[in-house]
Each structure stands twice: as C-alpha cells, then as structure tokens.
Amino acid sequence: MTGRTTPVRKLQLQFEGDTYPVWIGARCLDDIASRIGELKASSLHIVTDETVGRLHARTLFERLSADATARLWTVRDGESAKSLASVEGLAQDMVRAGIDRRSVIVAVGGGVVGNLAGLIAALLFRGIRLVHVPTTLIAAADSVASLKQAVNLPQGKNLLGCFHAPTAVLIDLCHLQTLPAAQVRSGMAEIIKNALTVATENLTLLEEALSPSASYSDADFALIVEAGLLAKQKIMASDRLERRQAVVFEYGHTVGHAIELAAAGRVPHGEAVGLGMLVAAEVSFRLGRLNAAGRALHHRLLDRNGAVARMPDGVTVDAVMALLRMDNKRGYVAARPDQVAMILLDAPGVPGGPSEQPLTLVDAALVRSCIEDCLVRDVAHPKEEAKLCHL
Ligand SMILES: NC(=O)c1ccc[n+]([C@@H]2O[C@H](COP(=O)([O-])OP(=O)(O)OC[C@H]3O[C@@H](n4cnc5c(N)ncnc54)[C@H](O)[C@@H]3O)[C@@H](O)[C@H]2O)c1
Known part of the structure; x- marks a missing residue:
C-alpha cells in the first residue's frame, strides 16, 4: 500500500x-x-x-x-x-x-x-x-x-x-x-467469469495480472474493478432486469450456488462460482461444444487465481444435486425434474443456446458425472488426480 x-x-x-x-x-x-x-x-x-x-x-x-x-x-x-x-x-x-x-x-x-x-x-x-x-x-x-x-x-x-x-x-x-486472500480470490473468480463470458478482450491481461497469492496494489484493483463494472454494463445496458442476455452472468452459478448453499457459509461465493464454472466447462466439452483449449483456459485462469478444483469438505454430490432442483433459473425454461438449466459456453465469449436467453437444458446425470470428474478426487486413483491437475 x-x-x-x-x-x-x-x-x-x-x-x-x-x-x-x-x-x-x-x-x-x-x-x-x-x-x-x-x-x-x-x-x-x-x-x-x-x-x-x-x-x-x-x-x-x-x-x-x-x-x-x-x-x-x-x-x-x-x-x-x-x-x-x-x-x-x-x-x-x-x-x-x-x-x-x-x-x-x-x-x-x-x-x-x-x-x-x-x-x-x-x-x-x-x-x-x-x-x-x-x-x-x-x-x-x-x-x-x-x-x-x-x-x-x-x-x-x-x-x-x-x-x-x-x-x-x-x-x-x-x-x-x-x-483476506480467500475473499480477493472469490472476487477475482467473478471477474474471470465476466471475462470468459462477455469481455474476452480482458482475458490476456487477466491471465498475466492474476496473482496466486491474491496480492494486488490499489492501482491493480482500480483496473480490475473498472473492467468488472464495464463488462457488466456491456450487456445490462439493454437488459436491466437480467432476464435475457444478462442471464449469462449466472455462468458457473447453477452448480456454484448449490455448492455454496450446501457448504453452509464455509465457502466464499466466488470460490463456489469458480468450481461451478469448471463443471460448466466440462459439461460443454462433453457435449462437444467447448473445445479442449477452452476447457483448459478455465482451469488455467482459476489455477492462477489460487483456486483448488475440489469439492469443499463435507459437501456431497448428492446434496449439490438435490439443491440444483431449486435453482432459480429453472423458471426461465420448462425443465423436467431430470434436467438442469445451465449457461454453457461454445467458446470464450460465445454463450450457447438462444441468444435472447442463453440457457441450455442439460441432463442431470451428465451434470452429476461432470461434478464427480472435476471436483471429487478419488485418492485411490492418483493418475486421475494428476490428469485433472494438468488440464
Ligand atoms: N446483486 C448481485 O447481482 C450480486 C452479484 C454477485 C454477488 N451477489 C451476492 O453477494 C454475496 C457475496 O458477496 P461477498 O463475497 O462480498 O460476501 P460477504 O458480503 O459475505 O463478505 C465476505 C466476508 O468478507 C468480510 N469483509 C467484507 N469486506 C471486508 C474488508 N474490506 N476487509 C476484511 N473483511 C471484509 C465480511 O465481513 C464477510 O465475512 C452473495 O450473497 C451473492 O449472492 C449479488
């Protein structure tokens, strides 16, 4: 300072x-x-x-x-x-x-x-x-x-x-x-989300500026805060109620909110959203929409932000899946009980689904499998862990 x-x-x-x-x-x-x-x-x-x-x-x-x-x-x-x-x-x-x-x-x-x-x-x-x-x-x-x-x-x-x-x-x-560093990382995860979804012009700068130790000067914060606000302004200028294109800012929030709620206050909001983005990227990759480079970019950015791709202690996949049924995006589209409404990216800056409301219905079974793959490490399978860490 x-x-x-x-x-x-x-x-x-x-x-x-x-x-x-x-x-x-x-x-x-x-x-x-x-x-x-x-x-x-x-x-x-x-x-x-x-x-x-x-x-x-x-x-x-x-x-x-x-x-x-x-x-x-x-x-x-x-x-x-x-x-x-x-x-x-x-x-x-x-x-x-x-x-x-x-x-x-x-x-x-x-x-x-x-x-x-x-x-x-x-x-x-x-x-x-x-x-x-x-x-x-x-x-x-x-x-x-x-x-x-x-x-x-x-x-x-x-x-x-x-x-x-x-x-x-x-x-x-x-x-x-x-x-605390955890709160700075939590905020940076939302900035990463904004860059991945609507402000891809900030991605290079962000990747260079991210500090795994979460220490930033006032001048760094000034740039970061302004970039975050302008990214939101871009879309919300024509969607103030965040019901159409601005739904994209909920990227990572479907699974993220469920993890945050299941962790009962132990996981900062942005950290949970970061985990949710990894799952969303995995879902999109498995559906053949996001390519491997796009998925790897998610892991790199969140890794540079000092995040650990792991389900928080005490949070089970079952609890997260049960909470997904209450997600407030379900009302936007007619989802069956075995479907989850998610924001997916076809590429950084290119949300999938209808442009007027970028939501995609995904089979709950696929979401469960992606959560397990991305966030639940099986210590009995160290190779799997190594693969995930080096995406
Ligand atoms: N309205 C929206 O569009 C919108 C967007 C993003 C998030 N949110 C909501 O924001 C909430 C998350 O916000 P948050 O991450 O700021 O959480 P928070 O308000 O709980 O703050 C996190 C912790 O940091 C502490 N803290 C705050 N300022 C501090 C400081 N300067 N120094 C040290 N400690 C400090 C607080 O006491 C708290 O313990 C969620 O409920 C989320 O739903 C809303």
Missing part, C-alpha cells in the same frame, strides 16, 4: 432507464462523506456486518454523524444474515429509530450487506434511496453493477427479492486491502 490518495474517477452506469454514478478512488473517505452529505438525507442508516463495522464502517459512521443524524446497524458476518428475518428485524429497528422517505440507507460491506440493505431500501415506504460503499472485490466489481436485491430461503439462494437501483456507488479501493 502506498498511502497516496488516488484521484476519484467517475463511471456512469446505464442500465436501460436506470443510471447511477460509481465513484472510484483510494483513501477517499472525505470524498465519500461529502457525496453522502450532498444527498441531504433526513437521516442516514448505515448497514454493515461485524467485521466491516470494526475495520471501516464505524469510521465512516463517525465522520457522517458529525453533520447528520446517523445510525449504525450491524448484522452478523456471512450469508446467514441474508434472510427475511434480518430484513424484518432491521426494518423494524429503523422504523422505531425514525427512518422516513427522505432517509438514505448506506450499505457498507460486501455483497451480503449490499443485498440485504438493498432489499430493505426497496421495501421501506415502497422504496427509499440506497448508497453502496462496497468493501469486497465481488461487491465493488460485480454486485453493485446490478439492480438485483435479494435474500435467501432455506430452499435456495436469492429466492426472495426485487429490483432497486442505488442512488450512487462510492468505492474506496483501500478498503479492499484488508480483505
């Missing part, structure tokens, strides 16, 4: 009729506080989790409290906070504290806090202003470039939600420097 303040850059994201600014800088807390101040909120409600509260959100809260009525609301860390019970509990607390239609909810944290605070902002008074201050790479480079807000049900991830655009996104890249 250099300790230098990086000039704040502005990107204006445009998703059909919705547009909002993303301000990106490093060591720019004063700038963030003054932009929030400009919103002239009747009160500010900062939502964070325990870790981010300790590291960053409390400092911002203290800065904001000097000039405005502000409250700090802290949820527990992790995916389990993305629940309807959290929405109801926080909304009740905020109403008791006097939140009104001119208040602003400020989400300071990763994708979990962003989605939770986003859903509350969408629901309270049928919609109040939301500002994102993303502190994970996933949130900064991916989830803030989306209008989707949701919480989970025990049956599946993101099953309860709606669309609500933020008023602004304010990114201080130095927040990303306190992330």
Whole structure:
C-alpha cells in the first residue's frame, strides 16, 4: 500500500432507464462523506456486518454523524444474515429509530450487506434511496453493477427479492486491502467469469495480472474493478432486469450456488462460482461444444487465481444435486425434474443456446458425472488426480 490518495474517477452506469454514478478512488473517505452529505438525507442508516463495522464502517459512521443524524446497524458476518428475518428485524429497528422517505440507507460491506440493505431500501415506504460503499472485490466489481436485491430461503439462494437501483456507488479501493486472500480470490473468480463470458478482450491481461497469492496494489484493483463494472454494463445496458442476455452472468452459478448453499457459509461465493464454472466447462466439452483449449483456459485462469478444483469438505454430490432442483433459473425454461438449466459456453465469449436467453437444458446425470470428474478426487486413483491437475 502506498498511502497516496488516488484521484476519484467517475463511471456512469446505464442500465436501460436506470443510471447511477460509481465513484472510484483510494483513501477517499472525505470524498465519500461529502457525496453522502450532498444527498441531504433526513437521516442516514448505515448497514454493515461485524467485521466491516470494526475495520471501516464505524469510521465512516463517525465522520457522517458529525453533520447528520446517523445510525449504525450491524448484522452478523456471512450469508446467514441474508434472510427475511434480518430484513424484518432491521426494518423494524429503523422504523422505531425514525427512518422516513427522505432517509438514505448506506450499505457498507460486501455483497451480503449490499443485498440485504438493498432489499430493505426497496421495501421501506415502497422504496427509499440506497448508497453502496462496497468493501469486497465481488461487491465493488460485480454486485453493485446490478439492480438485483435479494435474500435467501432455506430452499435456495436469492429466492426472495426485487429490483432497486442505488442512488450512487462510492468505492474506496483501500478498503479492499484488508480483505483476506480467500475473499480477493472469490472476487477475482467473478471477474474471470465476466471475462470468459462477455469481455474476452480482458482475458490476456487477466491471465498475466492474476496473482496466486491474491496480492494486488490499489492501482491493480482500480483496473480490475473498472473492467468488472464495464463488462457488466456491456450487456445490462439493454437488459436491466437480467432476464435475457444478462442471464449469462449466472455462468458457473447453477452448480456454484448449490455448492455454496450446501457448504453452509464455509465457502466464499466466488470460490463456489469458480468450481461451478469448471463443471460448466466440462459439461460443454462433453457435449462437444467447448473445445479442449477452452476447457483448459478455465482451469488455467482459476489455477492462477489460487483456486483448488475440489469439492469443499463435507459437501456431497448428492446434496449439490438435490439443491440444483431449486435453482432459480429453472423458471426461465420448462425443465423436467431430470434436467438442469445451465449457461454453457461454445467458446470464450460465445454463450450457447438462444441468444435472447442463453440457457441450455442439460441432463442431470451428465451434470452429476461432470461434478464427480472435476471436483471429487478419488485418492485411490492418483493418475486421475494428476490428469485433472494438468488440464
Ligand atoms: N446483486 C448481485 O447481482 C450480486 C452479484 C454477485 C454477488 N451477489 C451476492 O453477494 C454475496 C457475496 O458477496 P461477498 O463475497 O462480498 O460476501 P460477504 O458480503 O459475505 O463478505 C465476505 C466476508 O468478507 C468480510 N469483509 C467484507 N469486506 C471486508 C474488508 N474490506 N476487509 C476484511 N473483511 C471484509 C465480511 O465481513 C464477510 O465475512 C452473495 O450473497 C451473492 O449472492 C449479488
């Protein structure tokens, strides 16, 4: 870390009729506080989790409290906070504290806090202003470039939600420097996904820049975050509800979400998506669509990102297959119980299936076999393991 303040850059994201600014800088807390101040909120409600509260959100809260009525609301860390019970509990607390239609909810944290605070902002008074201050790479480079807000049900991830655009996104890249390596890799997996699906022009740069130790400078993060946001903008500019071409951003998520849910919070989202992409590449290869070089590129990129192609401890293939039946993409196409709706690539940057909605129905038996091949190593067969490692 250099300790230098990086000039704040502005990107204006445009998703059909919705547009909002993303301000990106490093060591720019004063700038963030003054932009929030400009919103002239009747009160500010900062939502964070325990870790981010300790590291960053409390400092911002203290800065904001000097000039405005502000409250700090802290949820527990992790995916389990993305629940309807959290929405109801926080909304009740905020109403008791006097939140009104001119208040602003400020989400300071990763994708979990962003989605939770986003859903509350969408629901309270049928919609109040939301500002994102993303502190994970996933949130900064991916989830803030989306209008989707949701919480989970025990049956599946993101099953309860709606669309609500933020008023602004304010990114201080130095927040990303306190992330554990696993979280940085998790975010990079989403950037890899965006490059493989819609921004192939970033693939060479990405392959060179990826650091297996997950250490990046503020300047590296600036490039990575901007590339991630622009990749999403490319497609969502004409599909703000992410129901048509933008479904492609769910690449790797069919199996990834199931693994994430089965691991019950022990596996970061992007890591699970990375495993899901390996399975999707294998399925596509076996169907004769993606060639061996395309499949090998998936393994190389994820390997350079320090990922291990292995099912997380304690997660069984049966559990993953059962959760696949709840996948929220099934509703887009009429899938039989023995089919899984997946995004597949015919080549990097070329999604398979109908261009207006790139989903392919795949036999569940094939998906199971690919999960077993890619992620379940049989220690009794070391040759198999060696083959998989050197793809
Ligand atoms: N809306 C969308 O389009 C979209 C897109 C991608 C992901 N998501 C959602 O985002 C969630 C995953 O987000 P995530 O990976 O950011 O997870 P997260 O919000 O749970 O954060 C991961 C962990 O990192 C910690 N953390 C956050 N910032 C930190 C920092 N600066 N320093 C140290 N620790 C920090 C958090 O306390 C947490 O323990 C999932 O629920 C996923 O569904 C939504």
